[in-house]
Amino acid sequence: MTDFSKLLALDPDEVVTHSFVRDIRLPSGKTLALITLDNGKDYTRPNTLGPNTLHELSGVLDRLAARGRRRRSTASP
Amino acid sequence: MAQTPDVVFVDGVRTPFGRAGEKGQYWRTRGDDLIVKAMIGLLERNPNLPKDRVDDVAIAATSQTGDQGPTIGRSAGILAGLPLSVPGYALDRMCAGAMTTVTTIAGAIAFGAYDIGIAGGVEHMGHHPMGQGIDPNPRFVAENLVAADALNMGNTAERLHDRFPQLTKERADHYAMRSQQKLEVAYQAGRIQPDLIPVAIQSDEGWGLATEDQGRRPETTMETLAGLKPSFRPHGRVTAGNSSPLTDGATVSLIASADTARELNLGVKMRMVSFAFAGVEPEVMGIGPIPSTEKALRKAGLTIGDIGLFELNEAFAVQVLSFLDHFGIDDDDPRVNLWGGAIAIGHPLASSGVRLMIQLARQFEEHPEVRYGLTAMCVGLGQGGSVIWENPHYRGRSKR
Ligand SMILES: CC(C)(COP(=O)(O)OP(=O)(O)OC[C@H]1O[C@@H](n2cnc3c(N)ncnc32)[C@H](O)[C@@H]1OP(=O)(O)O)[C@@H](O)C(=O)NCCC(=O)NCCS
Numbered sequence: 257m258t259d260f261s262k263l264l265a266l267d268p269d270e271v272v273t274h275s276f277v278r279d280i281r282l283p284s285g286k287t288l289a290l291i292t293l294d295n296g297k298d299y300t301r302p303n304t305l306g307p308n309t310l311h312e313l314s315g316v317l318d319r320l321a322a323r324g325r326r327r328r329s330t331a332s333p
Numbered sequence: 334m335a336q337t338p339d340v341v342f343v344d345g346v347r348t349p350f351g352r353a354g355e356k357g358q359y360w361r362t363r364g365d366d367l368i369v370k371a372m373i374g375l376l377e378r379n380p381n382l383p384k385d386r387v388d389d390v391a392i393a394a395t396s397q398t399g400d401q402g403p404t405i406g407r408s409a410g411i412l413a414g415l416p417l418s419v420p421g422y423a424l425d426r427m428c429a430g431a432m433t434t435v436t437t438i439a440g441a442i443a444f445g446a447y448d449i450g451i452a453g454g455v456e457h458m459g460h461h462p463m464g465q466g467i468d469p470n471p472r473f474v475a476e477n478l479v480a481a482d483a484l485n486m487g488n489t490a491e492r493l494h495d496r497f498p499q500l501t502k503e504r505a506d507h508y509a510m511r512s513q514q515k516l517e518v519a520y521q522a523g524r525i526q527p528d529l530i531p532v533a534i535q536s537d538e539g540w541g542l543a544t545e546d547q548g549r550r551p552e553t554t555m556e557t558l559a560g561l562k563p564s565f566r567p568h569g570r571v572t573a574g575n576s577s578p579l580t581d582g583a584t585v586s587l588i589a590s591a592d593t594a595r596e597l598n599l600g601v602k603m604r605m606v607s608f609a610f611a612g613v614e615p616e617v618m619g620i621g622p623i624p625s626t627e628k629a630l631r632k633a634g635l636t637i638g639d640i641g642l643f644e645l646n647e648a649f650a651v652q653v654l655s656f657l658d659h660f661g662i663d664d665d666d667p668r669v670n671l672w673g674g675a676i677a678i679g680h681p682l683a684s685s686g687v688r689l690m691i692q693l694a695r696q697f698e699e700h701p702e703v704r705y706g707l708t709a710m711c712v713g714l715g716q717g718g719s720v721i722w723e724n725p726h727y728r729g730r731s732k733r
Contacts, residue, residue, distance in 0.1 A: 276539020278539055
């Protein structure tokens with residue numbers, strides 16, 4: 257495990273852009289996990305990608321990748 | 334004398350519909366963004382159309398304030414990326430708004446002023462509750478011109494039950510249950526989804542995508558419907574189950590002259606045959622589509638027997654039944670609302686007319702034995718609107 261704690265502590269005032277995930281049902285019947293980035297502010301304060309933001313996104317991507325692998329291995333032919 | 338140009342319905346799309354109110358999928362979506370998303374979807378689906386060829390954009394909304402504000406046909410056109418040279422306007426005929434944008438654009442095409450136009454409607458009933466901000470003229474009541482409660486559509490539906498005792502609550506509930514079931518079958522078969530333009534939506538759980546109509550209740554039974562309380566008067570018969578629900582949504586269509594559709598290599602889904610609007614007593618607005626349909630049939634030189642498919646807006650079950658009874662059509666007639674109607678799908682007032690057309694157009698493709706179809710709807714303050722369409726896929730009558 258890489259230790260990012262120093263990097264994450266770099267900017268205590270970081271406006272974190274959160275990585276949200278919602279499942280979308282596709283016309284094919286399959287499920288798409290839609291990731292959206294949102295800092296909760298309006299258009300006057302666009303999303304920015306600081307260390308905490310990227311760390312959160314990385315975690316979400318790992319979780320979804322694991323979920324995708326699980327699904328593939330359980331999916332019937 | 335030069336011939337009047339044929340007017341055709343090239344294509345139509347809509348947003349998935351959402352339940353109005355805080356639990357609705359569009360609570361945090363602007364009303365104008367709904368019509369803008371639909372319009373972008375329509376333009377993307379028809380890449381052959383040079384955007385600067387659009388002669389006008391007519392968009393209906395019953396409430397034309399706030400996020401359905403400044404001249405929504407113009408503002409939505411700009412937001413959807415149409416060139417600034419393309420004009421636009423807003424229009425209101427309550428529930429028949431979108432239907433009227435289609436007939437108005439069609440009139441301009443038939444006159445030769447336009448080649449092609451965009452027509453549609455939007456209503457975010459969550460942001461714009463019915464009747465909000467209106468100030469009816471006191472003469473309506475003072476001079477007994479219109480009953481004070483006739484502005485509440487539910488009361489007008491109750492009056493239809495009063496006036497036509499054969500229109501029982503059981504028949505209304507049965508009709509409503511069938512609407513839910515038919516829509517579910519259509520969804521399962523993937524008949525509704527191809528004309529839906531997904532809309533990005535926000536919630537506390539982040540952003541998502543609205544891809545389906547939210548108000549469907551496929552599990553509806555006669556028993557659950559019988560248990561619902563009357564919504565509009567004590568001992569009444571009109572309930573949340575046999576009414577169209579309060580809904581957010583937008584619809585939009587491309588209307589062209591047949592020559593222009595051919596020139597630009599656009600598809601043709603329907604040909605307009607005739608249309609009519611008519612007025613009735615506001616207290617029984619639900620019967621409005623009867624005289625408007627009779628007039629549209631007369632103008633077309635057709636009879637009701639020539640209509641092979643009906644798309645009737647289900648503002649209230651009882652109101653559709655009054656239409657069916659008048660024309661001697663059975664409650665379960667398979668020609669009527671094949672894929673369910675507004676009771677199950679929802680009824681975002683000014684947008685519903687084009688939703689009827691979108692569904693009729695799809696059904697025409699599947700039914701080459703049908704030549705003519707009807708889209709019809711009732712309108713608040715006592716009106717009805719009807720448009721008769723011809724099926725370009727018609728291959729002659731076969732035995733049903
Ligand atoms: C009829 C009306 C007043 C109902 O509003 P509402 O009470 O907010 O409706 P809801 O969707 O919350 O439904 C009320 C209840 O009935 C239930 N219900 C509705 N449809 C149902 C169905 N098909 N099966 C079972 N239950 C149903 C709901 O679950 C809800 O129960 P709950 O309160 O226990 O959750 C409203 O939909 C209305 O005004 N419709 C007409 C709109 C109109 O006039 N349009 C213009 C026409 S011209």
